[in-house]
Amino acid sequence: xxxxxxxxxxxxxxxxxxxxxxxxxxxxxxxxxxxxxxxxxxxxxxxxxxxxxxxxxxxxxxxxxxxxxxxxxxxxxxxxxxxxxxxxxxxxxxxxxxxxxxxxxxxxxxxxxxxxxxxxxxxxxxxxxxxxxxxxxxxxxxxxxxxxxxxxxxxxxxxxxxxxxxxxxxxxxxxxxxxxxxxxxxxxxxxxxxxxxxxxxxxxxxxxxxxxxxxxxxxxxxxxxxxxxxxxxxxxxxxxxx
Ligand SMILES: NC(=O)c1ccc[n+]([C@@H]2O[C@H](COP(=O)([O-])OP(=O)(O)OC[C@H]3O[C@@H](n4cnc5c(N)ncnc54)[C@H](OP(=O)(O)O)[C@@H]3O)[C@@H](O)[C@H]2O)c1
Numbered sequence: 001x002x003x004x005x006x007x008x009x010x011x012x013x014x015x016x017x018x019x020x021x022x023x024x025x026x027x028x029x030x031x032x033x034x035x036x037x038x039x040x041x042x043x044x045x046x047x048x049x050x051x052x053x054x055x056x057x058x059x060x061x062x063x064x065x066x067x068x069x070x071x072x073x074x075x076x077x078x079x080x081x082x083x084x085x086x087x088x089x090x091x092x093x094x095x096x097x098x099x100x101x102x103x104x105x106x107x108x109x110x111x112x113x114x115x116x117x118x119x120x121x122x123x124x125x126x127x128x129x130x131x132x133x134x135x136x137x138x139x140x141x142x143x144x145x146x147x148x149x150x151x152x153x154x155x156x157x158x159x160x161x162x163x164x165x166x167x168x169x170x171x172x173x174x175x176x177x178x179x180x181x182x183x184x185x186x187x188x189x190x191x192x193x194x195x196x197x198x199x200x201x202x203x204x205x206x207x208x209x210x211x212x213x214x215x216x217x218x219x220x221x222x223x224x225x226x227x228x229x230x231x232x233x234x235x236x237x238x239x240x241x242x
Contacts, residue, residue, distance in 0.1 A: 001030060002028065002029030002030030002031075003029045003030070003217065003221040003222070003223065004026055004029035004030045004031035004086070004217070004220055004221060005029070005030030005031075006030070007026075007030070007031045007032070007085040007086055007220070008031065008032045008033075008034070008077070008081040008082070008083055008084050008085050008086070009023070009026045009031045009032070009033045009034070009084070009085065009086035009087075009088065009220060010033075010034045010035075010036070010073075010074070010077055010084050010086070010087050010088070010122075010126065011023040011026070011033060011034070011035050011036075011088040011090055012036050012037075012064050012088065012089055012090050012091040012118075012122060013036070013037055013064075013090045013091025013092065014033075014035035014036065014037060014043075014046060014088075014090065015035065015037035015039060015042040015043040015045075015046045016037075016042060016046065016191070016192060017189075017191035017192060017193065017209055018090060018141065018186050018189055018191060018209045018212070019035070019037075019088070019090040019091065020035070020046045020049075020209065021208070021209030021210045021212070021213050022088055022090065022209075022213050022216045023035050023046070023050060023057065023088075024049070024050050024053065024055065024210070024213075025210075025213035025214075025216065025217050026086065026088075026216075026217065026220060027050045027053070027054075027055025027056060027057055028053065028054075028055060029217055029220075029221070031056075031085075031086065031220070032056040032057075032058070032081050033050065033055065033056065033057045033058070034057075034058045034059075034060060034073075034077040034080070034081065034084075035047060035050075035057060035058070035059050035060075036059070036060050036061065036062045036064065036073055036091075037061065037062075037091065038061065038062070038063045039061070040059075040061040043059045043061055044059055046059070047059040058077070058080055058081075060072075060073050060076050060077065064091055064114070064118040064119075064121065064122055065110075065113045065114045065117070065118045065121075067121050070118070070121045070122050070125055071125060073122075073125075074122070074125040074126055074128075074129070078129060083129045083133060084126050084129050084130070084136070085130075085133075085135065085136055085137065086136070086137050086138075086139070086220040087122065087123065087126045087130075087136070087137075087138045087139070088139045088141070088216065088220075089119040089122060089123065089138065089139065089140045089141060089163075090141045091114070091118070092114060092115040092141065092156075092159070092193075093110070093111060093114045093115065093156075093193075094111075094156055094193050094196055094197055095107050095108075095110070095111035095154060095155050095156050096154065097152045097153070097154070097197065098152060098154060099151065099152055099154075100154060103154045103155065107154075107155065108154065108155045111154070111155035111156055111159055112155055112158065112159050112162075115155075115156065115159035115160070115162075115163070116159040116162040116163060116166070119140060119163060119166065120166065123138060123166075123170065126138070127174065127179070130174070130177065130179050131174070131177050131179070134177050134178050134179075135177075135178050135179065136174075136177075136178070136179040136180070137179070137180050137181075137182075137219055137220050137224065138170070138179065138180070138181040138182070139182055139183075139184055139216055139219050139220065140163050140164075140166065140167045140181070140182070140183045140184070141163075141183075141184055141186065142160050142163050142164055142167075142183040142184060142185045142231065143156070143157070143160040143185055143186075144185055144187065145157040145160055146159075146160025146161050146162075146163055146164050146183075146185070147160075147161075147164060147185065147231070149161075163183060164183055164231060167181050167182060167183040167229065167231070168229050171228040171229030172229065175228060178225075179228075180219075180224065180225070180226070180227055180228035181228055181229065182219050182224075182227065182228060182229070182230050182231070182232060183230070183231045183232065184215055184216060184219070184231075184232045184233075184234055185231065185232070185233050185234065185235075186209075186212055186234045187207075187212065187233060187234055187235035188206050188207075189206055189207055189208070189209055189212055189234075190203045190204075190206040190207065190208050190209065191209060194206065207235075207238060211238060211239055212234040212235070212237070212238060213234075214234075214237040214238075214239075214240040215232050215233075215234045215236070215237040216234070218237070219232070
């Protein structure tokens with residue numbers, strides 16, 4: 001029996017990187033996981049990997065920036081598994097590394113749409129199920145630049161500041177329904193997004209996504225009941241066994 005046995009987890013942006021590792025860790029602890037991303041082939045491969053490791057996983061291709069996709073995603077997860085106990089709002093895009101003075105409006109709007117508005121859309125749909133059952137854990141993936149602003153992080157940083165704020169206000173709103181809402185900053189991690197942001201960096205100097213999942217499992221598990229509205233750093237939990 002794992003600490004998440006009997007639970008259903010939805011992880012967005014889980015076809016690769018941190019989302020995939022978090023989904024894998026949840027499945028290892030006994031959760032049934034539903035993973036989503038836009039591109040089907042990579043997503044399907046991720047689901048097969050989780051299944052090959054003995055986990056229960058289902059994939060649903062969806063663009064979380066589209067409200068119809070989000071409705072379909074949550075309805076389909078509910079149809080397959082009955083409900084959702086754990087939501088990991090992980091999917092995001094980097095956008096251009098440009099100063100604000102040169103930042104293109106279209107990119108600004110797209111980054112905020114995927115990294116903030118889409119998290120609102122997914123959360124709103126999933127809350128319908130969590131409020132009805134009066135239980136749930138929502139884990140919002142943030143970033144160091146969502147806590148301290150840094151030059152040339154533009155809409156990405158603004159969206160992550162938004163995620164931190166959304167975490168705090170939602171935690172207050174849903175406390176009465178036994179739903180906890182927390183944010184996790186993964187810290188620099190060996191993924192495609194990190195390589196795009198720091199092309200000159202040696203990825204081998206960074207922890208892999210599989211090494212940073214312990215805090216996610218803690219926040220999803222009953223061990224964290226009562227913990228809400230807080231911001232965590234996955235690096236503080238590095239290599240802790242789940
Ligand atoms: N890696 C780091 O060092 C680091 C540091 C701090 C914070 N983070 C945060 O950690 C999270 C995961 O990052 P990562 O490095 O693992 O990124 P990644 O390797 O680029 O993976 C991003 C995932 O999100 C999916 N995605 C992107 N847009 C989507 C959309 N509109 N709808 C559905 N899925 C979408 C991607 O698949 P598709 O492209 O097929 O949709 C992919 O599965 C992000 O929130 C990121 O901001 C990462």
